[in-house]
Structures are given as C-alpha cells and as structure tokens.
Amino acid sequence: MSMLGELRTIGRSRRGRNDEAHGKDDKAALAFLAPWIIGLLGITVGPMIASLYLSFTDYNLLQNPGFVGVENYARMLGDERLWASLQVTFTYVFVGVPLQLAAALLLALLLDRGLRGLALYRSALYLPSLLGGSVAIAVLWRLVFGAEGLVNSFLAVFGIQGPSWIASPETALSTIITLNVWTFGAPMVIFLAGLRQIPRHYYEAASIDGAGPLQRFRSVTLPLLSPIIFFNLVLGVIGSLQAFTQAFIVSNGTGGPSDSTLFFSLYLYQEGFMGFRMGYASALAWLLLIIVAAFTAINFWASKFWVFYND
Template sequence: MSSTALKPPDARTGAFIPVHKRKRHKHNLAGYSFLAPWLIGLFSFTLLPMAYSAYLSMTKFDLLTPPQWTGLANFKMLLQDERYLQSVKVTLIYVVTSVPLKLAAALLVAMALNRGLKALGFYRSVFYLPSLLGASVAVSVMWRQIFSQQGLLNDFLGLFGIQGADWIGDPRYAMWTLVLLSAWQFGTPMLIFLAGLKQLPQDLYEAAALDGAGPVRMFFKITLPLLSPMVFFNLVLETINAFQTFTPAYVVSGGLGGPIDSTLLYTLYLYLKGFGSMQMGYASAMAWVLFAVIGLFTALYFWSARRWVNYAD
C-alpha cells in the first residue's frame, strides 16, 4: 500500500488527492492572494486603459460626445500634419543629443568620485540631488528663470560686459536649454556607473600599467568594455525617459512648444491635441505611435547588445 497520505476522494471525480498536492494548492492560493492587489491594479489602471486607448485611436472623440469609429483615419492624418512631423523631428534631436550627453556627464563624474575622494557620500548626494528633484514644475520654473532674457545667466554675463542672448525665446538656443536641463540631472546613471566602477578588478589596471598603457587606452580597453552592461542599462532607461519628456518643454516653452515650435516635443504636442484641441482620438493614435517607436528603439538596443555588451563569465 502506498505510503503517500491521501485525503478523501474528490466529490466530482471520485479520485484521491495526495496531501502534498493539497498543501501546494494552499500555498499557490496564498501567493495569488498577496498578488491580488497588484493584479487588480495592473488590469484596472494599465491593461484596460491601454485597450480603451487602442480603441479610441481609431475613433473621433472629443471627450463630450460618444466616439465615432473612423478606422485608420487618425494614423493617416499624422503623416499630413506638419506640426506632428515637426514634433517628431524635435523629439529625435532631443533624444540623440540629451541621452549621450547625460551618460557622458554621469560617467565622467562617476570616474572622478571613484578616485577615493574624502567625503564621498557628501559629493554623491550633491550630484544626485538634481535627479532626486526630477523633471518637476519647480525645477523647470527655476530653469526658465535662469535662461530667460532677464534671467540669472544673462545677469552673470553682464558682470563681464557680455550681452547674453534670449536663450529661451530664440529658436537657435531654446532646444539646447532643455538638453542642458536633462544632462544636469545625471545623478541616477552616475550612481549606477559608480557602483560598476567599484566592482572592476584592479589587477587588470596594474597589468596594463606595467605594459605601458596610458589612462586613455585603459579607459577604452578596460573600463568601457567592463562597464558596457551598465552603459546598456542606462542607455535603455534614459532613451525611454527622453521620449517621454513633457514637463520641462511645457513649462520652459510656455506650454506651446515655442519659439517657432523649436521645443515642441512629442508628448507636449500630444497633450495639446488631446486636452487643448479636445481631439482625444487623434492623441490616442499619437500615443500608440510613441509606444511603437519606444519599443522599436528598445528592440534595436537589445539586438545590438550582442555586439558590444560584454558580460563577465
């Protein structure tokens, strides 16, 4: 006779169920009970809104009247909208300039902090503080006060007899104020790089120094290859964040993407169409295009990672 403990037969099938399986079912039930709040939030606040947004992207909807089905008309209109194409151009410029600049600043500061400075915790906190504040309205207002024509930067330049430009009102410079704001908030990738630098084996640097390698060669032959997983991680996260940038463009540009749409980021134009012009169906179509573009960039990063990301065995 089997030594496995059995419970009474199941009322539906008449089969005997081992006790260990009954305990496993109880454990699974307990696990799902703890996951229930998260699962409810996932379906209620993420999946269902996404499904409804996908439906709205194929309708004409102004928030006041019922949606009217239009099929792919919204997506076709995107290609004929000059401001939309301008927002795509501006956003791509912002992403390809702000992300590399931010990561370069983060890595440079991380390498400086990794040289055994005293009061390392203090410096780390100081450099991380801008990222802790985030792209908030307060930070954006401060940035506008610094770079406006009558702002602090021009007041400082005036002390040396230099007449500053209208950094925000001139389309030649307006975008670069947003890029500079993004690069200034390099604290999060800096901490990730700093953690990676502290894990690098020092014997490799000692061997390279004995072979006559200089600091530049050590950086490109040792530091950068060994840090490539951190570079990849930061690159993916910062690219996604750059595509979703909204608050700085809205506050610094005055909410309209000026001057001459030079700061009309994609998410800002999406907001203007959805809540400014009450074209929620059109805005939903824009949102799904953005979702697809971010997914495409992420997929390209993962595809290319096999060629340049080195994981230690």
Template sequence: MSATTELRHLGKHGSTAKRQNKTAFLFLLPWFLGLFVITLGPMLASLILSFTDYNLLQPAEFSGLENFSRMLGDERLHRSLGVTFTYVLVSVPAQLSLALALAIVLDRGVRGLAFYRSMFYLPSLLGASVAIAVLWRMVFGADGLFNDGLGLLGIEGRGWISEPETALGTLITLNVWTFGSPMVIFLAGLRQIPAMYYEAASADGASRWRQFLSVTLPLLTPIIFFNLVLQIIHAFQSFTQAFIVSGGTGGPADSTLFYTLYLYQRGFGNFDMGYASALAWLLLLVIGAFTAINFWASKYWVFYND
C-alpha cells in the same frame, strides 16, 4: 537515500504547488487588478480608440485609419517628432558622457567622495520639479542669470527661451544637469570591477589611459547600455519642463513642442481623444523601436564577462 528524499521533496512540492497557486493569487490580487483595470485594459481601449473619432461627450465613432492618415499631413506632429528626436539624441549622450566622466574621476579614490556624489546627485532629484522649470525660465530669460554670466566674459546674451533657435537648448541643458543618477549607477558599476584586473594591467606596463580603454570601458559597457536604454525611454516622455518653460504652448514657434506636450494639447486641450490615442500608440511604437535597435546594436559593443 538521496533519491527518496528528492522524491519526497517532489511530492511535497507537487501538493504545495496547488495550494500556493491560491495563496499567490491572493498576494497578487491588487497587482492583478491594477494590471488589468489600470494598465492592460486602458492600453487595449486606447488601441481601439485610436481607430475612432472621440471627444468624450459623444460616443466614439469608428473612423478606420483616418487618424493615422491624418498623421501624415499633420505638420505640428512632424515638428514635435523632430523636436523630441533632437532632444533625445543630443541630451542623453551628453548627459551620460558627463555622468561617466565624473564617475571615473570620483572612483579614483578622491577624498570627500560622498560629499561630491551628493552634490552632483541633488539636481537629479530636483530636476523634474515645476520649481526648477520656473527657475530655468528666469535663468535663461533675456535679463536672466545666464546672460549675466556671459556678460562677465564679455559675450552678448540673448533671450535664450524666447528665441526658437535656442529654446530647445535650454531644455537639453536641463536634462544634462540631471546627470547625477546615471553617475551613481556608473559609480556602483565601477566598484564591481575587480582590482586585480588593474594590478595585472599595470604589471604589464599599461598606462592609465590604456587601462581605461582596455579594462574599465569594456567591463562597464553593460552599465552604459543599461543607462542608455533607461535614459532614452525616459527622455522620450519628458513633459513638465517643456510645459512650464513654454507656458503650455510648446513655443516659441513650436520649438519646444515635445511629443507628449502635443499629445496633451490634442487630447486634453482639444478633447480630440481618438487622435490622442493614436498619437500615444505611435509614441509606444517609436520608443519600442528605439529600445529594440538598442538591444540589437548591443551585440556589437556590449561586453559580457560571463
């Protein structure tokens, strides 16, 4: 009986599968168009353009590997890579640590959880806006709010944004300020940890610190990994804040020259489109490499329960 129903089901499935191909294609039509015309097509085109000299007005001229050999001697590019790596490697761990710490504090039955969560989450909605970048310029200016605060503590301030040593720090602060969205993800992850694990641990006499190290942290590693991958990819693409804070220059002294900002300057400031395409592909490779390393390293520290 079961065999026949299964067979009948199979047959039905086989005939509908063909019909579904057409239906599925219709449902996916906008997506397919977007994929090929807006995404994959331009991606391929930019790969080709990266081997050319192209300024939008004259037709692209094949230049072989010239764009890539130019990269080797391009000091502003090296500078922008350094700035971007510093930004990613400092701001992402700082942001995630803060997010994790506050998520853990909030998860332990704090009254008014919803209120605190909202307050901490709000900056991550505002942080990407031009308005907040404008605010940052004022807060960290020589006569800005931050120096007023330091003045109360008796510390001499400085022009945080106008000095090359500290300008990048203000942008890192801004990224850390948006820790709310990874925090919400951590909170959701903490909810998934069954209470019986803690009950068992405390029955065995484990202290709360011990419980954190042996129960919470291992079970949370998949979420930490997820946040890490996501935030690194995201941080590599930061643009707006550096653009506004430096007035589009990446200054002072190229200290806030994010990679994407340099790419914008080459491509849309100088209309050096071939070189900009090559830069874009280097960015893709760098992000891809970081993500691959992340996945490889995850074998050693991410704990999957199943």
C-alpha cells in the same frame, strides 16, 4: 490488510494532505497578488485597450466616440506639426542622452578615485536627478535662462548682453537639453557602482604592459563597463522620448518659440487635452509606443556588437 495495501493507503493520505496544503498556499498567493493583478488590469491593461479602440474613433470627450477606421493614422502622414515634434524629440534624444551619459561617466570616474567625503559628494550630485523632472525645477530653469535670468546677469559682468535663451528658436531647445544633462545623478551612481565592480588586477596588468591612463580607460574600463553603459543608454533613450514636464513648463505649454520645444509628448497633450481630439491623441500615443519599442529593439540589436559581458 496486506503491507502493500497499507503503504498505498498511507501514500494516498499523504498526497491528499499535500494537495490540501498546496491548495491553501495557492489561495494565499492569489490573495497577496490580487491588488497587483487588479491594478495591472484596471490601471495598465484596461486603459491600453481603451486607448487602442479610441485611436480608431473621432472622440472629443463630450460626445460618444464615432468609429473612423484608420483615418487618425492616415492623418499623421500630412501633419506638419507631428513631424516637427518628432524632429525636436529625436534631436533631444540624440544630443541630450550622449551628453548626459558622458557627464555622468566623467563624474563617476572622478568619484571613483577615493575622494574623502564620497557619500556627501555622491548625494549632492544625485540630487538634481530627484528634482530635474519636477515642475519647480522647470520653473527655476525659466528664471535662470530668461531675459533677465542668472545666465544673462553673469554675462553682464563681462559686458555681454545675452538673449532670452528660452524665447529664441535657436537656443530654446538647447536650454532644455542642458537641463537634461544636469540631471546626470542617477546614471552617475550606477556608473560608480559598476566601476567599483571592475577587478583592480586588470588595471595592474595593463600598467605592467605599459598602458597609460587613456589606454587603460579605453581597453579596460570601457569594455568592462559596457553593460552598465548599455543599461543607462536604454533607460535614457526611453525617458527622453517621453520627456514632457520640462518643455511644458519652459514653453508655457505652447512648444514655442516657433515649435522649437514641441516635444512629441507635448504635442500629444495639446491634441488630447487642449484640442479635445482624443481619438487622434490616442493614435499618437500608440505611435509613441511603437517608436519607443523600435528604439529599444535597435539598442538591443546593436548591443551585440559593442557590449562585453565578462563571464
């Protein structure tokens, strides 16, 4: 056999061994990915497809779903409680998210000053974020803002008779917004990490140019921290649009008083699991998906005008 023929034979042999090795690697990768793929199809994709189908049906969990076309979506236009829930939810988002981010940024700035025992303060301030969405904290919030709660007990020391904050339509939503602001720990930690990444020489240069603390914050901190603000903003908006536990516990699942705490997700729950109108609830779930996607897309579009990436 000629030298050229031997080289070709060796090349084919090596390619065969490489192909066999790649085949084994592919099978191993699929084996490791199989639980995730099964979970994705069975827990996420499958229920989403089923929900989309049910949104075009009349289904009460007890009988077979009957196809009704776009009737569920048309019903939304005249559903007054749906529009009330959207108003409550948007108020919660537009008021609660900026206040939470402002509180988180303020505390991050304070912690960034090199306090002794920083790890302890950071852990203590982060703790409400771990507990803020839990049932226990929501129950505690009812006790704090109830007619004989901690807030009114404090006001009584000064001779002030406070109302039942969670039972008044004027203040019920404000108590839940306060609870949301109180869970500032997660964005605070992210802000603190972002502040630590800002080069100190920018502040030194600004100080040499005569910039005061407020001007350094406005001209250096905010622009360089804008990607972190954007990240926290997107997560905060998405989470607030899906808020459920606080309103459910504080209002005993009614959304009261006078639907003042009727969040969209709570109304969806009432329709699906209290009124057994699962077809309509599925349509509401898809409306919520569209709203979340729209808010996220708007945030990404608007970020082009105010987010600064220091490449």
